[in-house]
Amino acid sequence: MNATPVRQHRPEAESETHSISLLLNGKQVQLTVEPWTTLLDLLREHLNLTGTKKGCDHGQCGACTVLVNGTRINACLSLAVMQDGAEITTIEGLANGDQLHPMQAAFVEQDAFQCGYCTPGQICSAIGMIKEGKAKTRDEIREQMSGNLCRCGAYTNILAAIEQAMPACQGESRE
Amino acid sequence: MNRFSYSKPQQVSEALQQLSDTGRFIAGGTNLLDLMKENVARPSQLVDINALPLNKIETTQAGGLRIGALVKNSTVAYHPDVERVYPLLAHAILAGASAQLRNMASTGGNLLQRTRCYYFYDVGTPCNKREPGSGCGALEGQNRIHAILGHSEQCIAVHPSDMCVALAALEATVHVSGPSGNRSIPFADFHRLPGDTPHLDTNLAPDEIITAVELPPRGFAENFAYLKLRDRASYAFALVSVAAGLELNGTSIGAARIALGGVAHKPWRCPEVEAALIGKPATEESYRMAADALLQGAVGFEHNRFKIELARRAIVRALSEAAAGVNAQ
Numbered sequence A: 001m002n003a004t005p006v007r008q009h010r011p012e013a014e015s016e017t018h019s020i021s022l023l024l025n026g027k028q029v030q031l032t033v034e035p036w037t038t039l040l041d042l043l044r045e046h047l048n049l050t051g052t053k054k055g056c057d058h059g060q061c062g063a064c065t066v067l068v069n070g071t072r073i074n075a076c077l078s079l080a081v082m083q084d085g086a087e088i089t090t091i092e093g094l095a096n097g098d099q100l101h102p103m104q105a106a107f108v109e110q111d112a113f114q115c116g117y118c119t120p121g122q123i124c125s126a127i128g129m130i131k132e133g134k135a136k137t138r139d140e141i142r143e144q145m146s147g148n149l150c151r152c153g154a155y156t157n158i159l160a161a162i163e164q165a166m167p168a169c170q171g172e173s174r175e
Numbered sequence B: 001m002n003r004f005s006y007s008k009p010q011q012v013s014e015a016l017q018q019l020s021d022t023g024r025f026i027a028g029g030t031n032l033l034d035l036m037k038e039n040v041a042r043p044s045q046l047v048d049i050n051a052l053p054l055n056k057i058e059t060t061q062a063g064g065l066r067i068g069a070l071v072k073n074s075t076v077a078y079h080p081d082v083e084r085v086y087p088l089l090a091h092a093i094l095a096g097a098s099a100q101l102r103n104m105a106s107t108g109g110n111l112l113q114r115t116r117c118y119y120f121y122d123v124g125t126p127c128n129k130r131e132p133g134s135g136c137g138a139l140e141g142q143n144r145i146h147a148i149l150g151h152s153e154q155c156i157a158v159h160p161s162d163m164c165v166a167l168a169a170l171e172a173t174v175h176v177s178g179p180s181g182n183r184s185i186p187f188a189d190f191h192r193l194p195g196d197t198p199h200l201d202t203n204l205a206p207d208e209i210i211t212a213v214e215l216p217p218r219g220f221a222e223n224f225a226y227l228k229l230r231d232r233a234s235y236a237f238a239l240v241s242v243a244a245g246l247e248l249n250g251t252s253i254g255a256a257r258i259a260l261g262g263v264a265h266k267p268w269r270c271p272e273v274e275a276a277l278i279g280k281p282a283t284e285e286s287y288r289m290a291a292d293a294l295l296q297g298a299v300g301f302e303h304n305r306f307k308i309e310l311a312r313r314a315i316v317r318a319l320s321e322a323a324a325g326v327n328a329q
């Protein structure tokens, strides 16, 4: 809009890459990323961690929920380069060897999915929610989990699974 | 998404210096990246401001609260001082978006989020906000979510924020820094009406950065309500929202604040209507009078006329809830 631009961006931007380090599912990794790569695309397309799903790519569904420094966020609306130095946990990083995370086990026991597409996001979101410590009643859990849509409508069993896993997860986040 | 360069400065002065004419700051990224994916925003450069020291909530000398521009929406909503003194702000924030988004969204970014008008988002349609002079797709199109107050022939979009509705009612101040120094903007003057410049949402200059939002001491913690009406019970933008704060002298009104969301290009307030409530009995009749006055001159379009009556009833209900103190701890 300004007819006489004062400061121009550097034209070499087109080929610019950045080196970042992440603590990803417990492992330290060094990566080179282009600035326009989202955290979600980094995980799925570059690192082959396809457990985290892309539903809408616009923050509207929660399928891409991961934990960054223990906090749940939508990986589709963050750039990988912005996460330099962060600790990132995806669905692949929850189990301890063959032993499922209590939230994963509860989802299996309560049959909390049909197609399973929303499930990794639901599980990461539920773990993040419990750590936040703001949801105690069933209505509060429903409200705090509203950022995770389930097209199959498995909400009843998702709620049951979260309630079941809550005591075990609370013990864990106190450690 | 278009190609762009990226930098992460450590100081405000550095950030201001690095920003080029076609560059943008990025905070949480939840609005800017969404718009970049839709090709609505095409910055040549992103200056990541997350390393700047704007991440604190502090008590001010005046007895208010200063919230750094980078403080996350969830951190504000659950901050003990906000919960205690400004529960209206906490309720408004928690009525918006989802827990994940609130964990990402920053205070500054929330103020600068852009409209959710379908035509603004769809680069295949005309939109004076996105492309000045191209026309308004909403005027004769799908306009259910659009404005009933303060709109112009050029633009009938609404500002989508919940947090800003509470900040308007609380008479916050926005602190900004620019190449020529610092200044403070009263919240009522921060966002603009569309007029014939709908491409400008706010009075922040393109080369300025928001550093903090300051709340004055008065929080209306005893008698407040944030009422949000929408198409589903959670994780949806407001069709109409009302932030209400009252101070009561026995059964009469000592002070009143009313701000509306989802109805205009900025949070909608009428200080004259609030002043007229002073000394009136805290009754439904007074609230109805205020609602009628606030909505005087409201004009709807083909799909959103329902918002006028909806807003009227929402104002009465929010003021009744505020007076009854049902939300106070």
Ligand SMILES: Cc1cc2nc3c(=O)[nH]c(=O)nc-3n(C[C@H](O)[C@H](O)[C@H](O)COP(=O)(O)OP(=O)(O)OC[C@H]3O[C@@H](n4cnc5c(N)ncnc54)[C@H](O)[C@@H]3O)c2cc1C
Binding pocket: A058, A059, A060, B024, B025, B026, B027, B028, B029, B030, B031, B032, B033, B034, B049, B069, B070, B095, B096, B097, B098, B101, B104, B105, B106, B107, B108, B109, B110, B111, B112, B113, B160, B161, B162, B163, B208, B209, B210, B211, B235, B236, B237, B238
């Ligand atoms: C699916 C979805 C649902 C949502 N629902 C709601 C809702 O119900 N209610 C609601 O209120 N909001 C809602 N939001 C919007 C959300 O609140 C905003 O996207 C968020 O507040 C923006 O903050 P951010 O830090 O992510 O901004 P960014 O995306 O980082 O930035 C937004 C703009 O602000 C500029 N900017 C950021 N910080 C500064 C600064 N300090 N100084 C100068 N410029 C700056 C950027 O350059 C950019 O132009 C929703 C969003 C999504 C995706």
Ligand code: FES
Binding pocket: A053, A054, A055, A056, A057, A058, A059, A060, A061, A062, A063, A064, A065, A074, A075, A076, A077
């Ligand atoms: S893919 Fe991120 S919220 Fe839908």
Ligand code: FES
Binding pocket: A112, A113, A114, A115, A116, A117, A118, A119, A149, A150, A151, A152, A153, A154
């Ligand atoms: S199980 Fe299919 S979307 Fe949730």
